[in-house]
Amino acid sequence: MHRRDLMTGGFALASLPAIAQPTAPVRGGTARIVVEEPPILTSAFITTMNIGMVSSKILEGLVSYDLELKPVPALAESWETSADGLRTTFRLRQNAKWHDGQPFTSADVRFTLLEVWKKLHPFGRAVFANVTEVETPDPHTVTVVLSAPALYLFNYINTYGAQILPRHIYEGTDILKNPANSAPIGTGPFRFKEWTRGSHLILERNPDYWQAGKPYLDGIIFRFIPDAVARSVALEAGEIDVTIGSQIPVTSLRRFSDASKYTINTDDGRFLASIFLAQINVRRPHLGDRRVRQALSHAIDRAALVRLVWQGYGKPATGPIPSSVAQYYHRGNPQGFDPRRAEQLLDEAGLRRGADGKRFRINLVSGSGNSLESNRAGEFIKQSFARIGVDLELIIEDSAAYLRRVYTDGDYDIMTSSLHKLPDPTLGVQRLYWTQNIIRGAPWTNGSGYSNPELDRIMEQAASEGDLARRRALVNRWQEIVQEDAPILDLVELTWTTVSTARFRKERPQGDGMFAGLEDAWLVPAR
Amino acid sequence: MKRRGLRPFVLRRLWQVVPVLFGIAALNFLILQLAPGDVVDVLAGEAGAATPEYMAQLRAAFGLDRPLPVQFLHYLGNLATLDLGFSFRLNMPVLGLIMTRLPATLLLMTSALAIAVVAGSLLGVLAATRVGSWADTALSWFVLLTYAVPTFWLGLMAIVLFSAGLGWLPSGGMYTVGAGHGALAMIGDVALHLILPAVTLSTFYMAVYARLVRSSMLELYGADFIRTARAKGAGEWRITLVHAFRNALLPMVTMLAYQSASLLSGAVLVETVFSWPGLGRLAYEAIRTRDLNLLLGILFFSSVVVVLVNLLVDLLYVLIDPRVDPAGRRA
Numbered sequence: 112m113h114r115r116d117l118m119t120g121g122f123a124l125a126s127l128p129a130i131a132q133p134t135a136p137v138r139g140g141t142a143r144i145v146v147e148e149p150p151i152l153t154s155a156f157i158t159t160m161n162i163g164m165v166s167s168k169i170l171e172g173l174v175s176y177d178l179e180l181k182p183v184p185a186l187a188e189s190w191e192t193s194a195d196g197l198r199t200t201f202r203l204r205q206n207a208k209w210h211d212g213q214p215f216t217s218a219d220v221r222f223t224l225l226e227v228w229k230k231l232h233p234f235g236r237a238v239f240a241n242v243t244e245v246e247t248p249d250p251h252t253v254t255v256v257l258s259a260p261a262l263y264l265f266n267y268i269n270t271y272g273a274q275i276l277p278r279h280i281y282e283g284t285d286i287l288k289n290p291a292n293s294a295p296i297g298t299g300p301f302r303f304k305e306w307t308r309g310s311h312l313i314l315e316r317n318p319d320y321w322q323a324g325k326p327y328l329d330g331i332i333f334r335f336i337p338d339a340v341a342r343s344v345a346l347e348a349g350e351i352d353v354t355i356g357s358q359i360p361v362t363s364l365r366r367f368s369d370a371s372k373y374t375i376n377t378d379d380g381r382f383l384a385s386i387f388l389a390q391i392n393v394r395r396p397h398l399g400d401r402r403v404r405q406a407l408s409h410a411i412d413r414a415a416l417v418r419l420v421w422q423g424y425g426k427p428a429t430g431p432i433p434s435s436v437a438q439y440y441h442r443g444n445p446q447g448f449d450p451r452r453a454e455q456l457l458d459e460a461g462l463r464r465g466a467d468g469k470r471f472r473i474n475l476v477s478g479s480g481n482s483l484e485s486n487r488a489g490e491f492i493k494q495s496f497a498r499i500g501v502d503l504e505l506i507i508e509d510s511a512a513y514l515r516r517v518y519t520d521g522d523y524d525i526m527t528s529s530l531h532k533l534p535d536p537t538l539g540v541q542r543l544y545w546t547q548n549i550i551r552g553a554p555w556t557n558g559s560g561y562s563n564p565e566l567d568r569i570m571e572q573a574a575s576e577g578d579l580a581r582r583r584a585l586v587n588r589w590q591e592i593v594q595e596d597a598p599i600l601d602l603v604e605l606t607w608t609t610v611s612t613a614r615f616r617k618e619r620p621q622g623d624g625m626f627a628g629l630e631d632a633w634l635v636p637a638r
Numbered sequence: 639m640k641r642r643g644l645r646p647f648v649l650r651r652l653w654q655v656v657p658v659l660f661g662i663a664a665l666n667f668l669i670l671q672l673a674p675g676d677v678v679d680v681l682a683g684e685a686g687a688a689t690p691e692y693m694a695q696l697r698a699a700f701g702l703d704r705p706l707p708v709q710f711l712h713y714l715g716n717l718a719t720l721d722l723g724f725s726f727r728l729n730m731p732v733l734g735l736i737m738t739r740l741p742a743t744l745l746l747m748t749s750a751l752a753i754a755v756v757a758g759s760l761l762g763v764l765a766a767t768r769v770g771s772w773a774d775t776a777l778s779w780f781v782l783l784t785y786a787v788p789t790f791w792l793g794l795m796a797i798v799l800f801s802a803g804l805g806w807l808p809s810g811g812m813y814t815v816g817a818g819h820g821a822l823a824m825i826g827d828v829a830l831h832l833i834l835p836a837v838t839l840s841t842f843y844m845a846v847y848a849r850l851v852r853s854s855m856l857e858l859y860g861a862d863f864i865r866t867a868r869a870k871g872a873g874e875w876r877i878t879l880v881h882a883f884r885n886a887l888l889p890m891v892t893m894l895a896y897q898s899a900s901l902l903s904g905a906v907l908v909e910t911v912f913s914w915p916g917l918g919r920l921a922y923e924a925i926r927t928r929d930l931n932l933l934l935g936i937l938f939f940s941s942v943v944v945v946l947v948n949l950l951v952d953l954l955y956v957l958i959d960p961r962v963d964p965a966g967r968r969a
Binding site for chain 1: 673674675676677679680682683684685686687688689690693727728729730735738739742794797798801802805808809810811812815816910911912913915916919920925926927928
């Protein structure tokens with residue numbers, strides 16, 4: 112049964128699966144799942160979500176995460192950290208094998224950590240920066256030796272963040288170009304069988320999976336349906352069973368509200384901790400003034416935004432860390448909806464209304480590759496700003512043009528995006544505020560140009576703080592500072608939906624369910 | 639006598655194709671340079687993060703750091719040896735990617751064209767023979783509607799009606815994945831999946847052809863040779879089909895050649911709506927991700943298809959109309 116009560120205050124719009132009669136898992140059947148077509152099938156060095164949604168069935172990580180984002184064993188059976196926080200030892204599964212029959216050992220973990228995650232993974236470079244050595248005393252023990260404590264390490268070692276690759280396939284090759292990237296050999300519950308580009312991808316049961324009796328499903332067929340309406344119809348017509356990663360637009364979710372027929376899971380993407388936000392280019396006229404940024408924040412009614420644009424699937428954001436990351440979330444002092452305060456702040460900043468009622472004109476860029484909701488949110492923001500006399504020009508461009516404009520040319524006032532804050536602020540949040548991360552040309556860095564030496568120091572301290580209580584205090588202070596300075600307006604805590612037929616069941620709810628191996632999933636036989 | 643000039647004609651036309659294709663390729667390359675951002679921006683964006691050093695390294699590896707004229711010459715050189723290059727994002731040779739998608743698009747395109755030609759002529763002839771009647775008016779309305787309605791919308795409505803509502807036809811894809819059909823069942827399965835996208839794609843062209851056939855038929859009914867045929871006692875059906883329709887075919891065939899190009903681009907929307915694994919969808923993705931090698935490859939292939947279709951149509955003229963002289967001499 113799915114434990115909805117664990118949801119930390121999210122909008123409980125989601126329906127329970129039909130649990131009229133409790134059913135035991137049934138073996139057999141093929142689940143037909145819709146995802147956006149991934150370019151390759153290996154997540155070990157790239158964070159593209161749709162790659163993770165497919166590759167997680169084939170390749171595994173050391174842990175996965177429960178609904179509270181606490182690590183639970185996957186390829187690592189257990190782990191312990193030394194008192195000084197500098198040595199972490201993982202005990203590995205003894206009976207795990209690669210799909211080609213080779214045994215899975217500590218050498219695979221050591222190789223992937225040092226050669227793939229630490230060198231090639233966009234976040235891994237930061238996560239494993241403090242790793243000085245990886246010891247492998249025996250084939251099933253790995254000890255990671257650190258130069259400074261790294262609590263965040265435990266928040267990014269699932270199959271999405273740190274996927275383990277077979278050393279015997281990758282060692283001595285050009286890892287980024289290895290053909291196995293598109294036809295992976297893993298330890299997971301399903302084996303890669305066939306990929307017809309543009310159409311579908313077939314996985315079949317791994318009969319030698321290390322969890323005895325699993326997977327329940329005979330196989331998985333991933334289908335790629337580019338049109339949102341066609342996806343909804345295919346699910347209604349019973350041509351597919353599951354859609355992962357908010358593939359059904361929120362405006363269509365009502366059609367799947369009958370819990371006896373469909374299940375809408377809103378917990379599968381908690382791990383990503385995604386927030387829809389508006390980043391302000393502080394190098395632009397007026398926007399360098401903190402009062403102006405606060406005013407813009409006060410102009411937006413986040414609750415109405417969630418209700419109108421996201422149809423209630425989401426939650427108003429209060430700061431840089433979403434409330435689902437319970438370990439570090441701190442409400443602080445959010446710059447919430449208060450249009451009068453906004454007008455007052457703008458007056459104080461000397462930006463009075465002109466004869467036409469307008470104060471100044473700025474632009475907002477968003478990517479057409481972003482969600483439908485994010486483009487509608489742009490219209491919502493335009494109206495909100497109009498009420499305080501700020502004229503907003505909306506610019507929508509495809510992702511290449513948008514990334515170039517924001518991160519290389521810096522030719523924008525405000526940009527909107529949905530960014531993953533991840534379960535640890537050092538990994539997902541620091542990058543957006545850290546002075547050292549103002550890097551021209553590189554996407555998803557500190558593109559606002561905001562720089563605060565005091566905050567830099569706090570973030571750097573938090574990264575290497577080994578004591579949880581002290582680290583929390585630092586992260587709390589961090590949240591208060593960026594609420595006050597408002598270089599980024601955090602607007603909506605996003606909900607990732609998995610919409611499926613009610614016949615689709617999964618034993619263990621996961622906070623990283625989008626990247627679940629699905630060894631515990633089954634299909635209730637159709638009557 | 640009419641076949642005598644055919645061989646040199648074809649050869650001459652094939653020769654003309656070479657500079658045309660070269661011109662198209664050059665234009666494609668230069669226009670695509672105008673798009674802001676490159677494949678490395680997209681790759682880094684998709685990756686979630688990247689260092690500028692790594693991005694510079696990628697640009698060097700892809701040859702994007704070289705001056706434009708050098709890149710252009712390199713591209714032309716590859717093209718001359720029919721080397722279409724490598725898609726860095728999809729980690730596959732461009733030719734392989736195109737070859738897996740081309741059959742699906744050709745199948746969709748030819749089916750749609752066939753439906754459009756047959757149904758368009760039929761409707762046009764029917765309307766012309768009953769000009770002014772209620773049937774003519776109804777057909778005119780129908781044709782106007784299919785002409786005006788956006789193809790993708792029509793496709794979506796067809797899915798909603800025939801797949802979700804009635805459950806008669808599959809909503810998308812090219813065949814039932816994992817059904818394990820035999821060869822014969824497979825053909826039936828593909829045909830079933832083909833109906834909705836092919837009919838949807840054909841509607842616009844069907845409307846154009848129906849109007850074209852109707853108006854040329856009406857024009858021809860007043861022509862001297864038709865009056866002569868009537869005077870000689872030919873039956874009304876013989877007059878319609880042999881005398882009028884054969885002549886009315888010429889403008890339609892001209893249109894067909896002209897539209898084969900737009901049919902390819904129209905396929906993008908239909909392929910998207912029906913998740914048809916064709917070239918159009920691949921081209922769209924290539925644009926979105928600035929996968930220049932792939933996009934240039936697809937555009938090159940498409941232009942080859944269009945040029946060949948035009949050549950075929952020129953030959954078709956010779957078959958339909960004996961008055962056409964392929965050698966271009968005046969009669």
